[in-house]
Amino acid sequence: MSTPPSRESRISALPEHMRALLRARMAGHAVVTDAIAPVDRTAELPASFAQRRLWFLEEFRPGGVEYNSGLALRMTGALDRQALTWAVEQIVERHEGLRTTFDAVDGRAIQVVHPSMTVQVEHLDLSAYADPAARDAAADRVLRERLLTPFDLRVGPLFRVLLVRLGDDDHALLLSMHHIISDGRSLDILTGELGACYAAALNGRDAAELPALPVQYADFAAWQHDRLTETELQGGLEYWRQRLDGLQPLELPTDRPRPTVRSGAGAVHAFDIPQELAAGLARLGREHGASLFVTLTAVTQLLLARYSGQDDIALGTATSGRDRAELENLVGFFVNTLVLRSHADPSATVGDFLASVKGTVLEAFDHQEVPFDRVVEALAPERDPSRMPLVQAMVVLQSSTSAAPVFAGLRTEPMSVSRDALPFDFMLEFEEREGELQGAIEYGTDLFDAGTVGRMAGHWLGLAGALVAGGSGRVLGEVSMLGVVEREWVVGAGRGVVRGLSGGSVVEGFAARVAESPGAVAVVCGDVSLTYGELDARAGRLAR
Template identity: 30%
Template sequence: MTSPSPSPSPAPALTARLAALSPRQRALLQARLAEAKPQERLTPGQRRLWETHHAIDGRPADVVCQVVALTGAEVDLDELAARLAGFVRDHEALRTTFTETDGEIRPVVRPDLPPRVTRAHCATAEEAHAAARDLAHEPFDLAEGPLFRVVLATGASAKEAWLLVVVHNLVFDAWSFQLLLEALGRDAGATAPTVTPFSRWARGQETWVAGDAGRAAAGYWAAELADAPPPLPTDRPRTGTTTRTGARVEFALPAEVGAGIATLAKGAAASAYAGWLAVAWAALAEFGGHPDVLLGTFTAGRDRPGAESAVGYLLNVLPVRLREAGDGSWAARVRAARDASRAGLRHAAHPGELIDVPRRVPGTHPLLDAVFVFDALEETAHTLQGAEVSTTDVDKGVARYDLTLAVHPGAEGVTGWLEYDTDLYEEVTAERLAELFTVAAGQASREGGR
């Protein structure tokens, strides 16, 4: 009896099939193969967050902490818990943990890592905020996870409930939180949008940085920050170590101040952001005694196709240098702020952590000691199981930077806060800086209203 002939090797057949692919088909195959690869290293932003987490012994400086009030309809918390679990299954970032071996940190996407969901009762908003703060201060185990925690709480009545969300920034940012609210409120029969894995975005960032555009951006930032001004003065010396314990000084301004600054900015062909940035510049220049000011500002990092649907830490923190105020008028200052921010936006995809200049600030961010947060967007109206959704960012008692100045103009007035590192600043100093800002805002507004 003759033995059967061995089966032909599949290699020639596979080679022939690959050779027959069109250029477009080959490109699609290469993209899919790339997506199958795990994220091999941290992004520059994630590495900074990792280092900060360990430098401050896990205190929640880089932690999203949101209180979501659900009112006007009875909410099925069991269904909400199931939706949360589904959101984690859909987004690999929320199933990611981080291991360190021989000094190398590697993201590990787990096939199954449910969120930590617990139940509670919060009779008041104060109780909800306190519970969220407690949740944020529980240490995160970055190697074991999960890094996504939720408390589902009943409220004072059947038509009131609370969703308390705490997530480490290593896997989540403010845009991701909006994606979460959209997913939780989506009708059961609605088609969910296509999800972009965070690892795909991270690989795209790495490719961009290594390419021509990335090298051009690196050159721009190096030139822009040459001979950068010194950090702002502090009440106590910067030692390079900090607990990042923080406090806030809150302030409010009437609606006409916001309207006046918006008018001033419009007259300079600038956005309201540039108008308020000019106010921050003036206040910090007076505070520091130096007309040249370097501020951090935030970009979403979602300009590439598909990035709008990615959950993860895509946020980029970039400097904006403000130094030439022209004739000193508010209009000239706004134009200068406009030009500086527009120039930086053309290179906003470059990770701020990779900007290589001599200026270095001791602490948790190598380049920036002060940042400016501006949010004039109307809150997107969300509903969840028929209940109205309202969200509040919780003060966790930490300071992400030495100083953070946040401004929120609205139809009913302007609110804001100055967050400061209590290891570096006294409360009276922070109050003085907040007053410098509000006085400057009033002056700018009056010029805009003329």
């Protein structure tokens, strides 16, 4: 007999607008019912608040690719290229966002919705490769190159389609867009509707049976500007002013000095979270009336506090922004960034810290309607080009991935496309997949080496395990992030690294080792080794 889904899982499966209504009713808030109405297309169409921020960033540093998004699908079977091209045309006609470019009028970012726009399906043939491994490597390079090709926001199109032929019945399909017209949900919508239009083409129908769209993204942006006036925003902005007052940038130790202008170059380190640990984190949350997201956030904030030496940690997270039924099936950029600020006081208990993080998360979501762009304007009007404003690190929990999109006569599966662009210094992303929890750290390669980030992932797992095993009454300062091997390396006298550490600090243990055996080898890197005496001398020179 299968285990019934938990209440949290059942609630998370609801559409976002239904979850928003449920949250509002449970909090005793009035439910907003003012409908979004279509606006005159001959009038000036304002960019949404979220779009204004990306427009500003692009104008400040043109040609960036941090906000390129997309997905790739492996398609096995007899693919009809003509049907696919027709399906793309139908999708572009259906969603105005795919026909939108941007401009500025008197310094204001505006949307330009084009009556029609051609999005070519680019074709590339790699089937001549004799070695499948070499062919797949070439395909990954091509997909990555196209995904990271800059968009021109003024010219467009901001939506690209690439079909790569790998064999007679083997293709890779890449859909790529600029984030200013899309988000994660948009990609799911696009692939689902593309499959429906593809099936309609194969069956000779003039159109796919898709639900009507009551509004388009430009209508939402106009409604947002009309509704979120200065008066309406004042209460929410005041909350964020008080909540983020005195916030300092996150200063993680880096492998290289921070550049004066961040490049956005990034990489990803994936890691597995053991099933027993994932279950323990969920159980720890339930014991404190908190969601899995709260426990993941708490572990991440504690990790960053240990690495930075700062108790006051602000993390960003993303909300879908689709809290209305009209927006559920619409392609567009609805995501908003929230700031989660908590104090990882070493003298606090684990239970108190979890309660604090839970309160922070709930309050932030209660004020999620305030666009992040407006929070930045209110609190950080002077931009630092070396880092993102307000938050430099993110934490995100993705729901279980939806089923692979259905394309008639084809077997589809997602393809991983390597990318090296990131808008933040550091992001911990978690995904629930078929009852398992996967982790990934996206990091800025301007600052961090792969080995450093790998150790950070290990320390995250160490902290998570210690929190689960330690109990609510344990003091945070006593929670260790070291793994078994590291503890043995540091403490174990049998390894001869630091003796007598249990009676003093690491510094004291090292000093004792220098006095005892200055000629003994302390560290080895490749063909280079340093004795304790040499290491102590170098440390002294560095300190001076």
